[in-house]
Every structure is written in structure tokens, then in C-alpha cells.
Amino acid sequence: MATDVNPFESLQEQIDDAAAHMDVGDDVLARFKRPERVLETTLSVTLDDGSLGTFEAYRSQFNGDRGPYKGGIRYHPNVTRDEVKALSGWMAYKSAVVNIPYGGGKGGIALDPKEYSLTELERITRSYAAELRPLVGPDTDIPAPDVNTGQREMNWIKGTYETLENTTAPGIVTGKAIESGGSEGRLEATGRSVMLTAREAFSYLGTDLADATVAVQGYGNAGSIAARLLEAEGASVVAVSDSSGAVYDENGLDAGAVREYKTETGSVTGYGGVEERSNDDLLTADVDLLIPAALENAIDADLAEDVEADVIVEAANGPLTPDADDVLTDRDVYVLPDVLANAGGVTVSYFEWVQNRQRFYWSEEQVNDELETVIANAFADLTSAFEDQDLPNFRMAAYVVALRRVIDAYEQGGNWP
Ligand code: GLU
Numbered sequence: 001m002a003t004d005v006n007p008f009e010s011l012q013e014q015i016d017d018a019a020a021h022m023d024v025g026d027d028v029l030a031r032f033k034r035p036e037r038v039l040e041t042t043l044s045v046t047l048d049d050g051s052l053g054t055f056e057a058y059r060s061q062f063n064g065d066r067g068p069y070k071g072g073i074r075y076h077p078n079v080t081r082d083e084v085k086a087l088s089g090w091m092a093y094k095s096a097v098v099n100i101p102y103g104g105g106k107g108g109i110a111l112d113p114k115e116y117s118l119t120e121l122e123r124i125t126r127s128y129a130a131e132l133r134p135l136v137g138p139d140t141d142i143p144a145p146d147v148n149t150g151q152r153e154m155n156w157i158k159g160t161y162e163t164l165e166n167t168t169a170p171g172i173v174t175g176k177a178i179e180s181g182g183s184e185g186r187l188e189a190t191g192r193s194v195m196l197t198a199r200e201a202f203s204y205l206g207t208d209l210a211d212a213t214v215a216v217q218g219y220g221n222a223g224s225i226a227a228r229l230l231e232a233e234g235a236s237v238v239a240v241s242d243s244s245g246a247v248y249d250e251n252g253l254d255a256g257a258v259r260e261y262k263t264e265t266g267s268v269t270g271y272g273g274v275e276e277r278s279n280d281d282l283l284t285a286d287v288d289l290l291i292p293a294a295l296e297n298a299i300d301a302d303l304a305e306d307v308e309a310d311v312i313v314e315a316a317n318g319p320l321t322p323d324a325d326d327v328l329t330d331r332d333v334y335v336l337p338d339v340l341a342n343a344g345g346v347t348v349s350y351f352e353w354v355q356n357r358q359r360f361y362w363s364e365e366q367v368n369d370e371l372e373t374v375i376a377n378a379f380a381d382l383t384s385a386f387e388d389q390d391l392p393n394f395r396m397a398a399y400v401v402a403l404r405r406v407i408d409a410y411e412q413g414g415n416w417p
Helices: 009-020 027-029 081-097 119-134 153-166 187-205 223-231 255-265 279-283 301-306 323-331 343-359 365-386 396-413
Strands: 038-044 052-063 068-074 104-109 141-145 213-217 235-242 247-248 275-277 288-291 311-313 335-337
Touching: 009 027, 009 081, 009 323, 009 396, 027 213, 027 396, 038 081, 038 119, 052 068, 052 081, 052 119, 052 141, 052 288, 052 335, 068 153, 081 104, 081 365, 081 396, 104 119, 104 141, 104 235, 104 255, 119 153, 141 153, 141 343, 153 365, 187 223, 187 288, 187 311, 187 335, 187 343, 187 365, 213 223, 213 279, 223 288, 235 255, 247 279, 301 323, 323 335, 335 396, 343 365, 365 396
Parallel strands: 068 104, 068 141, 213 235, 213 288, 288 311, 311 335
Antiparallel strands: 038 052, 052 104, 235 247, 247 275
16 A cells, blocks of 8 residues: 555646646646645543543645535544645545535544544544634535544534534534434435446446446445445445455355444454455456545555456545556556545535525435436536547546636636735
8 A cells, every 4th residue: 555645746646637638827727736724723632531632633625616615524543634635625626526516625633533432532523613613614614424424423513513603504514314404315425426437437338337246445334335236236246345354255245244244343354254355455356346445545556557457436535546547547447536436425415405505305316316417417527528638537537627617616706816
């Protein structure tokens, strides 16, 4: 794993590469390569044993030209300022790829949630929410779940914000539980867009998803739901992994049963007496479709040389280094980028926010239908750019489409001051 690759530099390289295919000056481009502002703060929280815990926490507001900053909050020991900046940029371009009226933001706290009790996590989350309060709001910056956060944390953030503001404002965060103003379909949305993107890609390439074998790296929310939905499309999920290792069955695993096993035991390894492999073996498995669904930099240039999959659909944010992208482009491996493939999460966040503002709620069927339309339209925009401008790969196509939308919004607004 290429852990030394700085994700913020990867983001900037992706933007530069796309801009080389566009008519945009370096002076204007500079604005779209850096966040507008970053909050870096230290949370001080009393722990259960009475000692004081201090935690590095961030919120990066990358770009707000197309709407409120939007993006998740990550709890992970490796959270850094540069990682959060990169993730916030990917959010800005993701919202533009799927054409929803948001900018990009991201937050994070450097901690391993497994090391803290429920009450400690609640106090840490409320402390973070209080720090965020001057920056966020349903019209300014709208957090959501990301790695190791979910409905529970979003409900706490909403509660803290509403108490401090003496109001009700369900649209302050998305990814809430249904009873707290969440949307049907939001929990599954990231995995669903991975499946929808794979379906569009296989049909575009003239191959049948129902005959495909699939490997999934990372078996959290996005990876496990994508696996289950791909299985429902007829594909065979032959390998899945998490940080403990990989399990493999050439006859196909039962994606839902592996998820239940992981929920009970904490990991996928040990499941059902099937073959176990290393994480690198999973990434280079001889499958039709590979889904990296864990963290950044999972595949570097060296590993990319050994990838056997024909198609990669990125469920994680930034799982390929830019050098890996070059290798895979040269090797004619089709990569469907994160900013399209995992955009279901933010898209259904947008639907949740619309429902919160209208205080009128949709059925799961309506949510899923609207999501399908958004992903199909975005895929069509991306393939048009790919073909019309003869771009090297789908990531470049996504960035060309997205950058154009963000830059147009900025230029139409005029310069200030
Ligand atoms: N954290 C998710 C992502 O990376 C969802 C963000 C959101 O719903 O705002 O896209």
C-alpha cells in the first residue's frame, strides 16, 4: 500500500491532468486546487476515567461555487489535514459530476473509535459539533457520515446544533436515522450507486454483469451493500476482504451471510471454512470486476501492474494513486472513478436535505428511482466527454465535466471583491 502518497497532491494532479484537456488558465485553475478554508481545532473532552482526552479535528470547505459545502466526517487514527483537504476536493467534484447543487467539504477527527466508550464518543462528537457550529448550517455546510461514522453520530450532531441554535433544523446533517429526519434508501445509497455504475459500465462495454465475477476490498457499509446488490444482479462475489484479510470462494460467497458473520465476529476471516488470502491477493484476483471499498492509496503503480480485473469501480474515495491510474490506462483496465461510482451517498443526502426542507418524505422506491436517473445521466455525460474529447480514461472525463461546471458557476457569479 502506497501510504506515502499524499492524497491532497493526488487530487491536485488529477485536476491538472484534466485541465490539460480544457481551456482554462493557470491563474483561474489555482482557485480550484485548494480549499477555500480549513478549520483545524483541538477537542478537549473528559474521558470516562476522569482524564482529559485531546483530539485533532478538522473541517475543510473546499469549494462553495455550486452550493453549500457538503461532505462527510471521518473518524480514523490516520486522519490528517491533507487527507481532509483532499477528501473535501473530491466532494466538490463529485457533486458536480452528478450535477447536484452542492459544493464540497469534509471533516475528520484523528481517533480510533474502537478505543472509546459510547459515552466518550458522544461527548467527542458533541464537542466537535459545537466547534463546527459557526461554520455549518443547512444553507452553508452540511456534514454527513463517512468512514467509522453513521446515523448515530449524525443524530448527535443534529441534536447539538438544534440545542445550541434553539431551533429545529434536520437539514443541518444528512445520513440521519429515519426517526430523526433521515431518508429511506440513504444507508444503501453508496453501495447502490456502485452497483448502478457497474451496470452502466458493463452495458457500455458490451459485457454482461450477470456473468461477472467480483472481488470487494473493504467490507463496511459501501463494500458489503455493493456486494449484495451486485449479487442480486446475478454477479458472483468470489472474494471479499477487510483489514483482517480476504476470504475467497470460486463458486461465489453469500454476500449477506459474510456481512452477518463480520457483524458478529468483527472480521470476514474465518467465514464458512472458505479459502483465506492476503489483501494484495484480493486486489490482483482474476475477476471481471474489482471494487476497492476501503481507504485511499489501496492500489499503487506496482500493484496496478498485477491487477487482473477488466473493470474497477471505486467505492472508496481515492483508492488508486495517480501513478496506478496511468498504469491501468496503459493496460486498458477500465476504471470508473469514485466521483461517479460512490456518488450515490451524497446524491441521496441531497434527497434527504430536500425532504428535510420540505418536511415531506419520499418512499424508498422514489428515492431509488431518482438515484438511478441521476447516476444514468451522469454516466451518459461522462461517456460523451470521454468520446467527444478523446480523453484517456473515465476519471479524466469526470474531472473535465465537473471542473467545467464548477468553473462556470464561479465565473457566472462574478469575482468578489
Ligand atoms: N461520505 C460520503 C462521500 O464520501 C457521503 C457524503 C455526503 O453524503 O455528504 O461521498
